[in-house]
Amino acid sequence: MPQETREKILQAAIALMSLKGYSATTTKEISQLAGVSEMTLFRKYKTKQEILDNLIEKYTSSFQAKKIFVENDLVYDLEVDLANVSRTYQTFMNENKKVVLLAYKESGTHDEISERLTANPRLMKKFLMDYLLEMKRRDKIIPDINIELTVLSFMTMNLGFFSSQFISVKKVAVVSVEAFIEHSVKIFARGLKK
Structure with missing residues (x-):
């Protein structure tokens, strides 16, 4: 109780x-x-x-516990792994819309709130950078890419879709989350594969 x-x-x-x-x-x-x-x-x-x-602790710890951010769950297939990261991200953000809204609302007023809530994007960025570096080491992606910019592009793509669903209440993007993930990851992976 x-x-x-x-x-x-x-x-x-x-x-x-x-x-x-x-x-x-x-x-x-x-x-x-x-x-x-x-x-x-x-x-x-x-x-x-x-x-x-x-x-904030509950929000950040539940993201860290998500299965995809454990290296053992990777298959090192670009489309499969990036689709799983996107699914995890979209599900998590939808489950935590109110915390995201609070972060937006307090940005510029209580920057310490937004600062603490950036732990999750920082975790995702680190995970994806490590992942793409490993994919580069395995010779599965083109060698001449800027890993950090590539990761930021991927993260922005996912945040943009979430925001279009959340803020515009599906008035901008009327496709399903799964359709977005399948299509965007396929295009993204095509640009990275050797």
Whole structure:
């Protein structure tokens, strides 16, 4: 039961913060939405900052635990591996829309929030750079590419699709996630293969 109460508080907090922002959300509102007293909220979390810290920790640790970011799960087939990375990314971002919205909302106001939330893109960038370096070492991709720019292009492609789905509510891109992944990864891989 105590963990369930903590989770209710976190869910209420992210629901409110993603709409109103961190500063505009009060602990009283969080406790009301969570269905607990403010005293209970403060027994579980000492401050609103601690609630935010727990939300960010949960967000970053769940991304790190995703299976594709474990090297043993790679097959070293460019299309297969990049499609799996794209699927993992799109699924994760869709499951965490409210945290992403909070990061957008707080950008420029509470830069420490955005800074801490960049742990996931940094992890993905490192993973993909290591992966492409290994593919280059295995002589499976063209040798004369800038690995970092290639990774940033791939990440931007995925973020762009997520954003077009999330922000425009599918008014820009009316294709399925799977169709996007299949098509974009095939084109991307074609440009990299030897």
